[in-house]
Amino acid sequence: MTDNLSCKVLICGGGPSGLAAALMFQARGWRDIVVVERRPTPDQFERSKAFNYQLDGRGQRLLNELGIGPETLEQFGLPNDHFTLTNFLADGKVKVVQPPILVPDRKTPYWMTRNRLLAMLHQYIETTNTEGAIRLLYGHSFEGLEQADDGRLVAQIRSEDDAVLRYEPELLLGCDGLRSRVREALARLADDPDAFDMLQFPSPSTGLTYKVLNLPPQFPVRTDPKGVHDHAMAYAFISNYSAPDEKLALFALPVASAEDPRTINIILKPEHKFWQLGSAEEVTAYLKEGFPQLAIDELVPEEEMADFAALKPGRFPAPQYTRRIHSEFDQGRQQALLIGDAAHAFPPDLGLGVNSALEDLFELNQALNAASDNVAEASADYAKARVPESEALVQLVRRVHPYQYNQDPLRLKLWMMRFVFQLGLHKLSRGLVEMPGFMLSQKHLMPFTEMWRRFQRGNYTVMGLGVASGLLLGRLLLG
Numbered sequence: 001m002t003d004n005l006s007c008k009v010l011i012c013g014g015g016p017s018g019l020a021a022a023l024m025f026q027a028r029g030w031r032d033i034v035v036v037e038r039r040p041t042p043d044q045f046e047r048s049k050a051f052n053y054q055l056d057g058r059g060q061r062l063l064n065e066l067g068i069g070p071e072t073l074e075q076f077g078l079p080n081d082h083f084t085l086t087n088f089l090a091d092g093k094v095k096v097v098q099p100p101i102l103v104p105d106r107k108t109p110y111w112m113t114r115n116r117l118l119a120m121l122h123q124y125i126e127t128t129n130t131e132g133a134i135r136l137l138y139g140h141s142f143e144g145l146e147q148a149d150d151g152r153l154v155a156q157i158r159s160e161d162d163a164v165l166r167y168e169p170e171l172l173l174g175c176d177g178l179r180s181r182v183r184e185a186l187a188r189l190a191d192d193p194d195a196f197d198m199l200q201f202p203s204p205s206t207g208l209t210y211k212v213l214n215l216p217p218q219f220p221v222r223t224d225p226k227g228v229h230d231h232a233m234a235y236a237f238i239s240n241y242s243a244p245d246e247k248l249a250l251f252a253l254p255v256a257s258a259e260d261p262r263t264i265n266i267i268l269k270p271e272h273k274f275w276q277l278g279s280a281e282e283v284t285a286y287l288k289e290g291f292p293q294l295a296i297d298e299l300v301p302e303e304e305m306a307d308f309a310a311l312k313p314g315r316f317p318a319p320q321y322t323r324r325i326h327s328e329f330d331q332g333r334q335q336a337l338l339i340g341d342a343a344h345a346f347p348p349d350l351g352l353g354v355n356s357a358l359e360d361l362f363e364l365n366q367a368l369n370a371a372s373d374n375v376a377e378a379s380a381d382y383a384k385a386r387v388p389e390s391e392a393l394v395q396l397v398r399r400v401h402p403y404q405y406n407q408d409p410l411r412l413k414l415w416m417m418r419f420v421f422q423l424g425l426h427k428l429s430r431g432l433v434e435m436p437g438f439m440l441s442q443k444h445l446m447p448f449t450e451m452w453r454r455f456q457r458g459n460y461t462v463m464g465l466g467v468a469s470g471l472l473l474g475r476l477l478l479g
């Protein structure tokens with residue numbers, strides 16, 4: 001006999017992948033599903049994570065299987081069937097653009113803030129968990145793992161009032177994000193701990209720093225009284241600063257409702273002057289000088305500016321993944337798996353973080369279907385299939401669109417020229433030349449390994465054609 005608590009599955013982390021995992025197991029008819037989340041309450045607003053996700057077809061596959069369809073998605077998010085960007089320039093000009101970057105036949109994605117996504121998943125648990133299959137333990141942290149002499153795996157969970165719970169799950173899921181303690185703990189117990197290391201790869205967007213500023217849902221712009229008036233529209237404000245370490249733009253992505261604040265992403269190099277500003281007064285003065293088109297004093301209440309100034313900027317991580325995402329214990333009676341950011345993470349260039357996390361779960365569900373709920377067999381199959389996918393995804397994120405933040409304006413211009421050139425070739429050749437990688441990345445049913453192969457093939461073709469036309473031009477010019 002043991003005093004340890006038993007459960008079918010222990011999910012560490014109640015972020016997007018943890019909550020979706022709980023719903024997935026419940027839909028399989030499993031019971032004794034425990035989720036531990038260190039945030040004290042489900043609705044705690046994490047200012048530093050005020051991201052606006054685009055939930056695409058890849059992420060929707062699992063949600064649809066769980067019964068979360070367009071109706072619910074529209075309640076919490078905003079369908080993105082076209083992308084219009086209104087640019088307000090510092091000299092008063094207004095430019096509206098519709099960049100040709102969307103694949104026409106893609107499944108409609110939804111803009112959804114992290115807060116709303118978590119609220120949607122949490123609410124869905126509340127309404128479907130009528131038989132108490134899921135236990136949500138907020139204010140509880142995963143602390144570590146130990147292996148008993150007889151091989152059994154025990155997870156230690158600490159509650160807010162410092163009690164320690166010891167669980168012996170049949171399946172342990174690490175859904176605890178990039179700095180996963182589950183991954184660390186599994187590495188400590190493994191014969192080859194290095195296999196759990198996150199392999200990091202350089203990318204031009206790694207290390208960019210960001211903060212989010214909240215503006216009112218609607219507001220006038222000095223040169224355009226209508227200003228920001230449509231919550232389904234994206235807006236950009238361009239400053240009058242021209243020096244590379246001074247200039248900046250403020251971006252407001254579409255939001256789900258006309259009552260939602262417009263969250264402004266500020267993404268800059270770490271050495272940018274904006275990050276040297278200390279106090280709220282300094283930030284206000286900098287924005288007032290750079291953005292004559294905005295009445296900054298009226299738009300940002302003192303309290304919001306003080307919060308913003310005090311916030312530590314976040315940093316885009318390097319694209320990374322771990323080669324090992326599975327361990328088994330107690331002669332195969334217990335399994336442990338890593339899901340989502342605990343297994344692979346990258347800068348948000350392609351908006352695939354949350355979608356690939358949900359795809360991990362979709363694939364785990366498929367593996368469980370194929371193995372008729374044999375957890376050991378499904379876990380091994382899942383790991384075998386997902387690691388090459390993570391590796392390919394990491395390589396794609398490094399190369400497809402890392403200059404989109406305008407951190408290197410020349411590179412961004414070259415990227416755009418090349419995009420237009422390749423898209424033209426793709427259309428002219430009726431698909432013989434591959435479409436640009438940014439469009440490929442919207443193909444939600446395509447495995448990342450195939451996408452990576454096709455992206456490389458497209459690159460070689462464009463380079464080959466570039467060299468061939470250069471030679472031809474040279475010949476013509478030289479007679």
Ligand SMILES: Cc1cc2nc3c(=O)[nH]c(=O)nc-3n(C[C@H](O)[C@H](O)[C@H](O)COP(=O)(O)OP(=O)(O)OC[C@H]3O[C@@H](n4cnc5c(N)ncnc54)[C@H](O)[C@@H]3O)c2cc1C
Nearest residue numbers: 013015016017038141142176177340341348351352353354
């Ligand atoms: C600036 C930025 C912008 C982004 N934008 C996008 C985007 O546009 N589109 C997109 O798809 N992705 C984006 N991402 C990535 C996306 O946020 C992640 O891929 C996604 O959140 C992964 O979900 P997850 O559930 O695996 O991990 P997380 O979201 O990190 O959730 C982990 C959860 O575990 C909890 N936790 C951690 N440790 C413990 C512990 N020891 N015990 C208990 N609980 C614990 C945390 O509190 C958290 O709730 C962005 C990321 C960044 C940094």
